[in-house]
Amino acid sequence: MFNRNRISVAVATTLALSCNSAALISIPAMAQETAKEEAAVEKIAITGSRIRNPDLISNSPMLTIDSAELNSRSDITLDTYLNTLPQVNPAGTTTSNNPGNGGQSNINLRGLGSNRNLVLVDGRRVMVSASDMTVDLNTIPAALIESIEVITGGAGAAYGADAVSGAVNLKLKDDFEGFDFRLNHSNHIEERDAEEYSFTGVLGANFEDDKGNAVIAFDYSKREGLIKSQRAFSANATSTTSFFPEGRYFSAGNHPTQAAVDAVFAGYGVAAGAVPANGSIMGFNDDGTMFSAGVFNSPLDVQNWRYPVDLSVNGPLFPDVYSYNFDAVNILVLPLERKTFSTKFDYAISDSAEIFASASWTNYQSETALAPTPFPTVQIQGLDGTVPTRATSALVENGSTVANQLIIPVTNPFIPDDFRTILNSRSGDNPSLVGSGADEPFLMRQRSLWGGLRGSQRDNTVVQYMMGLRGELSDSWSYEVYAMQGKTNIKQTQTGNLDTQRIQNLLEAADGGNSICEGGYNPFGRLSVSDQCVSYITVDATLAREFNQRIIQGYVTGDLVELPAGYMSVVVGVESRKFDYELDPGSLSGPISGFNTQNPAAGENEFNDVFLEAFIPLVDDASFAESVDLNLGYRTSKSKFTDIAKEIEGDEDRNNAFKAELSWNIGDGLPRVRASYQRAVRAPNFTELFDGGGSAPQYFDPCSQGTTFRDQNGAAGAALCSATGVGSPDTYVQTPGTQASINTSGNVDLRPETADTFTLGLVQTFDNGLALSLDYYSIDVKDAIINPNVNLIIADCYNYYGNNSNLSADYASCQYIVRGGGDIFFLADPNTSDGNIPGINSGFIKTSGLDFQAGMRFDTDVLGGAYIKMDLYVNYLLEYETQELDFLPSIDYADTVAYFGAGLGQSFPEWKANLNTLVTFGDFDIALKGRFIDGMQNRLAVEMPGETRPSGTGTTMYWDTSVTYNMSENHSLRLGVNNLFDKEPELYAPNVQSGTDPSLYDVIGRRITLSANLKF
Template sequence: MYQSNKLTKAVRLALVAGATTTALAAPAAMAFADEAAAEDKGVERIQVTGSRIRRSELTAVTPIIEIDAQEFAISGNLNIEQKLAELPSTLPSFGPSSNNPGDGTATVDLRGLGTSRTLVMVNGRRWVPSNQSGVVDLNTIPASLIENVEIITGGASAVYGSDAIGGVVNFKMKDDFEGVEISTLYDVTTENDAEKFNLDLTMGGNFADDRGNAVLYIGYSKREALFQGDRAFSDKALTEGADGLIAGGSSGIPGTRVFGGPTLPNGDNLGRFLPDGSGAPFTGADRFNYAPDNFLQLPQERLTMSAFSHFYINDETRIYSEISFIRNEVPQELAPTPAFTTIEVNPNSAFFAPDVQQAMLNSGDLNADGNYEMFVGRRMVENGPRQAIDTRDAMRILVGIDGYINDDWSYDVYYSRAQMDQSNLLNNDVSASRFKQALLVNDAATACQDTSGGCVPLNIFGEGNISDEAVGFVNVGAANITSIKQEVFMATVSGSLPFTFPGADEPVGVVFGYEKRQDESSFRPDEFLSAGDVLGFNAGQATVGSYASDELFTEFSLPLMSGKDFAEDLSLWGAARFADYSNIGQVSSFAAALNWAPTDWVSTRIGFQSAVRAPNVSELFLGAANGFPGATDPCAVDGYQPGVTSDALCLADGVAADQIGVFEQANGQIEGSFGGNENLTEETSDTFTVGIVVQPFEGLDFTIDYFSIEIEDAISSYGVNNTLNVCYNIVKDANHETCKNITRRADGNVDIVQSLNANIASIETTGVDFNVTYNKELDFGLFGDGSDLNVQFRSTFLEKSDFVPIVGLDTKYECAGYYGNTCGAPQPDFQANTRINWTNGDLTLSALVRYIGASDDDQLMVDSDLAKSDLIVPEIDSALYVDISASYVFSENLNMNFGIKNVFDEEPTALGDSQQQANTFPETYDVIGPRVFVSASYTFD
């Protein structure tokens, strides 16, 4: 490796404020200087994410978590999000089991504040966005190329800019490599399914008399599908019955469900159809089990290619580049289309048996054309399962130059351009217009009354009655295209000022920088989606928009005192950022922290950060998109609250007087129309941290950090359920915006609820992180030599996780310790994991013990009058997962890992109505069962 002849200068520079930054790819001499300084002091020196000024982990200005490459290798994690989800400070987000909801990406959510509030970086720089929210898909970052991961939780906008309200996850990649390394991993369950495989090739070498280095990486990975029907835990859609969990499902059935149907001659209400077209009542036993058709593990195929290079023009100047291409294909699969819609039929049609014909003709509800209108739910099993195939092609190129200005100052300038192109193919959907056209037939049911477009009669009135020709007429697919571009230009100058404070040994360190960023993206839906002419996928309009920002930032480190009684070290750190956004105007953020070490084995830190997050393209420009969230109608029997719900408002909106609080809601899912708002402003947050670091003796250290994060003007939407609740139970005013956004059908059921983004919410979370690291040299070993023991314990005590959906109204969801339809994924009061490594020569034995505390159903939080005994499943039990693995270095060239995950086959608590999917929260709890993996890497020159 080429080394500058100004090594003395670099050593001095590294020992003071630290002139390089995470975003600045440090020159080799600088990196060597840090290592040399660390070796002299007997401690490891690392680059941390909380600051652009170099510090060691235990003296960082804010709490830091670091994960090294060995942890990924010994864990056998093919996908990064699975490792991050194991950390107590993260809330599991989309991952391999996120089928519905899910979008084929894998994301990280620090402190449970939302994925759009977690900034993901690679080598300290922004990475390729995966969607119009700017969120990074962790599938695009190969685990085998990671050198380490640094995580800071809490507002870091002053240092890194927008999106860092929840924190920063920085992946440092291997970009300086000599030789060839081939690595592979195979992972399979003990049921011999759900395989995972990857193969990686890394090649690198020096050139031009060691003045330069280039690295090429090629990786391929494949993950096989697993369906919910492949596991007994998830093969039925569970719901809550009178005496426990029972098999549930959807009211959209293959025999066609009729809501509010006429009375049959035998006195029953028409609720469904038998195969011969006759009628029958609908019971809970008739519900359709949609679970088996859903993925429990999404298949994935990924190709990654990356190239890193740098070259020293002279002793002071280096140029560098990074180029990446990633292709991800991740399908999703759902049960066949549930066609819930109002239809018009010919009551004399041969589709119907005489009893149904008579019931419709005698109902007195025929329209002017003599036809009968009904609201139905038809499961289109003849059309096949719905499929969404997402293919994302991501590219990123970065070029930069860095170097020394003089003995005390360095600089870095770079430009990056990232682009993501996504094709979203939707298969086996049903056209709403063709569906209705094909149902209105002549008396003989041999032809459509409207024959345009080659209409074929569609007999949905009884299971198995749809012909292949009719399927061909109503079946539609869609092709949606998303394009995202991000450009970043950054220039920084950093170094040390030529003076020190009295009592301090080191000078003041500073960083000055300028960043210009432009984000633009477009989502162009298929004509069927944009027109709303679909029954199985959510309709949506185009989303097109862009914004730019110009930002100035600075950071400083002031060593105030060192080597004194009760002041072994006292320093002040600060940062500020001033940004001008093209859409929201000028915003600012700042941070400050005080580190005080009264002795060489105890240190304390206290910090405050004021952060901002600018609205992203999706939040600003999202075209109207329809969704079907679970919601309860306050005017219906299940949602009505006597003395609370406004009867007058229900009546005014079209609910019959004798049906208020009486009628049964047609469906547990209510259609909503969601969209962006160009008038949004920035979110603001305050983060307060205070902590202590104790190193009582060599080999042991522990940290205790209290955190408090408050977010104001949080971007949210009323949502369907909140809109209904606010309108009928709180404001009770027809002129309020929530009431204006509700439309009902003629039968009194809610038709659609409109909900746009707005700065209406607030979020607050507080808690304590307690971490312990212990290293011990032991006198015994399997091979006659001594051995080493390493224990790392990480834990989080969650005190508060509050969400106020609409500031100003008396509604606060206190979600710490809860899960469910309001709070989402479980947020237990306590989580911890412990990694134990025992190394003896070339052998390392390891165990990971992960504990997730119990959580209560959030119905208990929402309704104070509800007792645990009133619920079928009042809580999710605590879970304890144990993974074991072994690593052996056969030679300097060959290393192998073997392991078993979830050794004791820990199964989650089965849930009914308060689940996310697969009868649980599958990104939080393991529903697949024990997995066995083996991996190997071989290196040669």
């Protein structure tokens, strides 16, 4: 006969470690009061399975955080705490400015991307907030959260075929009665900035003889923004820019004479030869004179600079070389204001049926800001051009384009006399421009200080509501059915955009544009621009996005048949999901410099799933095992997408996910063995199918003097550099932190990804309050959809992988590289009309590692009888290997830190660990939390093998502490300090932003926190 008591004991002990870190508190009590716990255990549900059965305990690595732990740091957003967990790679956060995440908060399990894991509430999908189908954690009613379960072994068969890396299940308060009010506040101790505070309240009551329960909750949170100049480590940019506010002259194809340049600069007291005529490094002072920006790491320093050397100048590089310091005005931590209202309701309409419902409304506002717009960031094309995102000019030969440069005629009335002397010495010809010699137009680029910051204000409103019915069909069978509807509206207001065509109109006008707007436009220096001209040039825009989601699901579960070892339980269910979105770009179209222009978009997709799950007890009370249990799952999903805007209807597709989980409880004090194998299938999302995207990552230039490539390849290497656009390879030195743009486009021919996950672990508990677990995991994603990596294409061109041994400029990867003045401007696909690189199922991602957890609970005689609770969570990363394209090598990114443009969540320390200690005595709780992040090498070290220039990071240890005074059972006050020793973030270059990775490291510094909790 099935031994219910024995299984109850197993649940009460083993589940304490494998499923719930908070439950470890009760381990000693469980060992001492077994009989009491046996009677109390009811059927439970474990994230990763829908079978409700005390026989089933977690067979995949899982971690649970209760509400007390979640609130222990006084964080106002969920991602701030979740990103500290070893299983999570910090990715898109509410603090991300550049790369930005629109103020949204995502979670990224195992570094596979936030679009490869699911976010659930009470085991159900919730409303998404982006076309990549990710859930914004800001939209979850935080005040109602009771605990968060993180399962990282895959959960595709149970919750959706796209749960590649796992699921995060936020469990809300159930049958809550009373009133719970919480206040959180934090502030930097020394600077008194980066202030955060939140107010949450939950009110609940039972009614009609406890047949029903209703809960309402509210949450108000606010965060003060932080500018990069408010922290010394981020005040100066670690990358450079070729867009000067003073204007920069490019002499490509038609250089002035060295004699003319020497003569002009001699008038400033500059030695002959100190400013090369063909170097494209000359800019303009406001008094009509010229300066030289210098050349990094060479004898050619900055010459005749006549502006203040303030934060607008990249101080660490000056006067070796001049670059505009765009970071000083950028945002380090985004401002945020959030309001949420939510409610839950359930009512037993009979002894065997209950209706349940929930609704929530969230509105939050966030803001990102970048330095004033560099322009132009679009191509200038001859008047026969028809591409709306390019500016046109009569100064460009028909059929030709000029990349990212202004075209200025020599008739422009604002040309300074000294510069005209230099221009008049030209005798060459740029074939892309009309004319030749001294009469040919010239090229410039600039940055619009007069246009203000590139600001983006987002107003997000998310509404979702759900209603369902659940109940008992018999003593052993139950059912649940529910429907959910959600809507996300995002209004984005952009400022600081420039109409490139209008700038070109002003520059080409005979009077410099004075007849178009007051004063016209003078690009030669940091000169003022009239309000009328600013109004003429700048383009403010409002974009609107709307997402709708509908989910209907129903399933039955129960004991199907009694086997020799116990009851076989099953789940059979169906699910329908429909999602649609619409993007209205408003006025943001045409040749805009600033934010990327977008076209109207609209699409929908639909999934119809059938899922099955079976729990099969194989062995009960045998000589070799107390129990052996098997859990099987299967999901088949039929999907179809439609691009409404482009009138493209995709083919109907069917994908299958499955799982097999095994639990072997050996007994006799030996560990329980758990293992699982799961298959997940992720269909491409709307971003990948239709939208694409862009980035401007920092890159490493093999053509720079002193690189291994140049040293080992001599004249042949110099010849390849010259053939790929380096004008003077013998003297070319890359300025630190230069960036190369890359744009991707959607591809409706993308296929689904498939992922195989395997886990194997041991779980052991002891009567003395110690609990241990060790799990191995391996996730292998095939046919992965990966954004192209700029540095891999560059490395392949210059033969770092052995594919271009002849050092030929005709090699395919070299055709992508577009240079100007030596530097790489952007990478473009020569096989597409717009140069965008279409997404493809290009390779694989494979990651594996070890998770270790340890928990200890014990009473001591210290401090008159203290209770001590200790938890240790450790992750060791064995590999994170990817292959983007079949002709590129696979690269293991374990032990590497991300650089700018590599993608959020792409830092992979080998070791991550959390240690939480709580000492309780009398009315006081003293907590100490430690977080360890291993040191890493820069990922360029594995992408450009043999190069030694990139720097990495050292090991980091953060400590948080707090003291809680429990004034009564229902009233408490907590005072804490986060980042107790004011540990600064690890700095490295190239980097993500601000000289560091702000998702991984603490960029604010030591903060004092205050929390108050009142319950009635």
